Structure formats: C-alpha cells, structure tokens
Amino acid sequence: MSETTLNDSNSKQFQRFEMEDLQSKWEKVVDYNLSESGVDPVSVSKLLEKSNQDPEDFLSTQLHYPPTQGTKELRRQITRFYPEATIDNVSVTVGCAEANFNAIQALLDPGDELIVMIPNYMQIFGLGQNSGLDVKKFHLEEEKGWSPNLNELEEKVTEDTKCIAVCNPNNPTGYILTEEEMDRIAEIADSVGAWLLSDEVYSGAESEGDSETPSFWGRYDRVIANNSLSKAYGLPGLRIGWAVAPPEIIEEIEAQKSYTTICATILSNKLANLALSPEVRPFLIQRTRDHVRDGYSDFREWINSNGDVFSLVDPQAGAFGFPSFNLDISAIDLVKRLIDEKSILVVAGEHFGLNKKYLRISYGLPQEELQAGLGRISELVDKLK
Ligand SMILES: Cc1ncc(COP(=O)(O)O)c(C=O)c1O
Known part of the structure; x- marks a missing residue:
C-alpha cells in the first residue's frame, strides 16, 4: 500500500x-x-420480510420525485417519536448529514457565533468554519467520565451566540447527557436566545437497558433535533435523515434543500416508512x-x-x-x-x-x-x- x-x-x-x-x-x-x-x-429483503410487504409492491414503485419535505406517510411516522410534533415540524433529508448542513445554512449568517460540543463528529464544526461563523468549543472531559463541562459552556455563551450544537449520545465518546445536563444546556441556550442544534443519530444504540436517549425536542422552544436511519437502525445506505424543528425553520431548511438534493429518493422514503413502523422498528x-x-x-x-x-x-x-x-x-x-x-x-x-x-x-x-x-x-x- x-x-x-x-x-x-x-x-x-x-x-x-x-x-x-x-x-x-x-x-x-x-x-x-x-x-x-x-x-x-x-x-432490503430483510426489511421487506419483517414488514410483511409483498416485494412486488415495492418493485412496482414508479420512480417519481417524492415531495421535497418527504412523503406524508414518512413524516407522520417520524412525528410518533417527538411529542406534539406534526408533519409541519418534519423535513426528511438525505441522511443526518443533510439535516445538519441545511440547519446550519438556514439558521446562521457569516459572523454569527456557534458553540460546538467537543469531541464530536466534526461536520457542524467544519461547516461553521466554511460558512464564516465564529466557531467556539465546549468540552466533554475524559477525567469526569466524558461528562460536559457546562461551566465552560456558560462562560463561552454571549449575547452573540446564535446556536449551540450538541451530539447526544456523543460520537466518539458514547457519552449520554443526563436529564439535568440536558436541562442546563437548554437553560444556557435560553439565557441568550440561542438555537439548540441536537444531533441524535445514536439514540436507540444504547449499551445497556431498554430506554432510548431522549430528544432535546420539547425541552426548549428553539430546538432543531436531527436524526437518521444510519446508526441505530442499521440502514446507512438508505440515506434517510430528518430535521424536527418549528415550522418556520423547516421552511428555511426546505429552501436550502432546493439547492442541495431537492429530495431523498422515493424508494428510500418508502423503505424508511417501513423501517419506522411499529412492526419493524x-x-x-x-x-x-x-x-x-x-x-x-x-x-x-x-x-x-x-x-x-x-x-x-x-x-x-x-x-x-x-x-x-x-x-x-x-x-x-x-x-x-x-x-x-x-x-x-x-x-x-x-x-x-x-x-x-x-x-x-x-x-x-x-x-x-x-x-x-x-x-x-x-x-x-x-x-x-
Ligand atoms: C454524529 C453524526 N451525525 C451525522 C452523521 C451522518 O449521518 P448520516 O449517514 O445519517 O448522514 C454521522 C455519521 O457518522 C454521525 O456520526
């Protein structure tokens, strides 16, 4: 080599x-x-088998463009996991990668301040730098079992902070924020009116117990909760993700999508709907x-x-x-x-x-x-x- x-x-x-x-x-x-x-x-065959679908139904799908926001069936399915969300709170994207990209583009302008949890999957951090944002960090600390230093976050936020980006459960440490830490992060964001961009792709992939890591959705009114089928569902090749946010932000995310992918594929929308169904999930x-x-x-x-x-x-x-x-x-x-x-x-x-x-x-x-x-x-x- x-x-x-x-x-x-x-x-x-x-x-x-x-x-x-x-x-x-x-x-x-x-x-x-x-x-x-x-x-x-x-x-694909396992997914169809588990959902008792006749493979013919899937194979006869006409390959049209699905709605930009995702099919209604899929968006409805996604709302099941976000209390009080309606389909107007959901945008289906090409992976969580597109949800993150479009959220940053939709929310922030050059010069805006973004604070990112570190260590992290560095997409949002790099996007922030490439978009001319003022990107700051707050840290998870190994010596404290990878829990976040929220005093550091508190010190770093300013009136100019427009967004705080977290990854929960965290990639790469696997740390899951406690309810108290989630509340405190929401409080810190609220103290300056910042958006909370939460990448939640590892929720469902917990190492112990039966419960799933809760979303930030519903904890604070300025939340964008992003997720996908790539990690906890074992379906990265579907390239299906989503953003859950207030409708006015979803509209902005949709506007970005017109420049990025237009929409995910109809086949992926259909398979994702099966994957999230009560029979298969x-x-x-x-x-x-x-x-x-x-x-x-x-x-x-x-x-x-x-x-x-x-x-x-x-x-x-x-x-x-x-x-x-x-x-x-x-x-x-x-x-x-x-x-x-x-x-x-x-x-x-x-x-x-x-x-x-x-x-x-x-x-x-x-x-x-x-x-x-x-x-x-x-x-x-x-x-x-
Ligand atoms: C934290 C995190 N967010 C987003 C992504 C991208 O996910 P997707 O395949 O859904 O675009 C990854 C991929 O590794 C990730 O680790």
Whole structure:
C-alpha cells in the first residue's frame, strides 16, 4: 500500500472534513474497516420480510420525485417519536448529514457565533468554519467520565451566540447527557436566545437497558433535533435523515434543500416508512443493540488484555470505543501506520477535535472480522511498545 496522506488539500480556505475523506479513501481498500460508527447493515429483503410487504409492491414503485419535505406517510411516522410534533415540524433529508448542513445554512449568517460540543463528529464544526461563523468549543472531559463541562459552556455563551450544537449520545465518546445536563444546556441556550442544534443519530444504540436517549425536542422552544436511519437502525445506505424543528425553520431548511438534493429518493422514503413502523422498528433497534452489546464485550476484553497501553471510559451508546493510548506516536501517525502496515482502518482522536492520543475503534461488525481487526492492532501496538 502506498504512503498514506490524511489530508491532501491545497486550499487555504476550505476546511476539509478529514474523517469522512479518510473513510472514503480507505474503507473499501483495507482488509478490516474498524472506522464505521454504525452496525453491520440490514438488507432490503430483510426489511421487506419483517414488514410483511409483498416485494412486488415495492418493485412496482414508479420512480417519481417524492415531495421535497418527504412523503406524508414518512413524516407522520417520524412525528410518533417527538411529542406534539406534526408533519409541519418534519423535513426528511438525505441522511443526518443533510439535516445538519441545511440547519446550519438556514439558521446562521457569516459572523454569527456557534458553540460546538467537543469531541464530536466534526461536520457542524467544519461547516461553521466554511460558512464564516465564529466557531467556539465546549468540552466533554475524559477525567469526569466524558461528562460536559457546562461551566465552560456558560462562560463561552454571549449575547452573540446564535446556536449551540450538541451530539447526544456523543460520537466518539458514547457519552449520554443526563436529564439535568440536558436541562442546563437548554437553560444556557435560553439565557441568550440561542438555537439548540441536537444531533441524535445514536439514540436507540444504547449499551445497556431498554430506554432510548431522549430528544432535546420539547425541552426548549428553539430546538432543531436531527436524526437518521444510519446508526441505530442499521440502514446507512438508505440515506434517510430528518430535521424536527418549528415550522418556520423547516421552511428555511426546505429552501436550502432546493439547492442541495431537492429530495431523498422515493424508494428510500418508502423503505424508511417501513423501517419506522411499529412492526419493524423494534426489530431494528434490538438488532443494533445486540451488535453493540456483543461487540462491546469482545472489545472490552481486548482493551483489558492491552491495559498497559489503552484506557477506556465505557461508552454508553454507539458501536465504538474511544480509548486513550500511551505510545510514543501521535494518533494520526498511528492510524497511518495501521493502514500501511496492517491494512486496518480506525479513526484518530484529532479527527474529533482532540489533539491528544485517542483512537475511535468500531465494534459493530461481525465477530470474526472484529477479532481479526483487533488482532492486527495488537500486532502493531506490541511492536511500538
Ligand atoms: C454524529 C453524526 N451525525 C451525522 C452523521 C451522518 O449521518 P448520516 O449517514 O445519517 O448522514 C454521522 C455519521 O457518522 C454521525 O456520526
């Protein structure tokens, strides 16, 4: 394999989304991809089988444009998970990625202040920079079990803060905000009238228990709650996400969509409606949890057997761990060497906004692949000790 470059941008202006660039470049090339944040995906046939659909009904779908906002059936289905929401509160998007993109474009103008939870999936952070926003950070703290430093958030907000962006459950730490922390974040946003943009794609993928991480929706009147079928439902290839927000914001998001994708596909709208139905949804959520929980026990065992190098705060959700490590190499360089020497892809802490030594390692894949991948990481780690 050739010498690895993680960022070959020549542009001074444009902030690349380095983690997604890295995944696009390597995920289909390496022998083992432990960089995914979702679980092994579900097939179309399984989805149709679980919903008792005649495959013919699906195959005879006429391939027209669905409504820009998403089909009414799908939007109605989505409202079931957001108290008091109506279909006018819902915009169906191409993944949560489009929901996040359109929300930032709809809400903020150049120069506006945006405060982002760190570490994080860096889409909103990079979008903020590329859109000329004044982007600030507040942190989750490893030494406090990855709970948020809300005093820092309180200190950072100003009268100019237009939006606070959180990811709950958090990618990459798997931390879930407590009800008290959610209330306090809403209070801080309210103190300056800021919007709260909440990326909730890992809700449903909890490591323990039966309950699902609550949405920020309904906790404060200026909330945009974004989600998708990519993570907790195991359906990333459908490319279906959504934003739930006050109708005037949904209209703005729709206006953005005219420039981005116009709409998601009719096939995806139909399959998403089946996925969220009362007949299928419980199966999908349970399936994801089985992957998360089985994978975690293998991963925890592996961390324990490499306890001289890795230290992990147990994630509360998501099919990934975010251990710190104590080798004499940066995370970025370790990721490069894992690609070049072991043909395995994981993600460096730098790609979540932390310049410390962390790796995000996924465990939502079939057991044999996971074991083989972890084994290859051990080989390089043993060499570097
Ligand atoms: C926190 C978070 N938000 C959004 C996305 C993008 O999701 P989607 O596939 O629904 O566009 C990801 C993907 O990894 C993510 O981790």
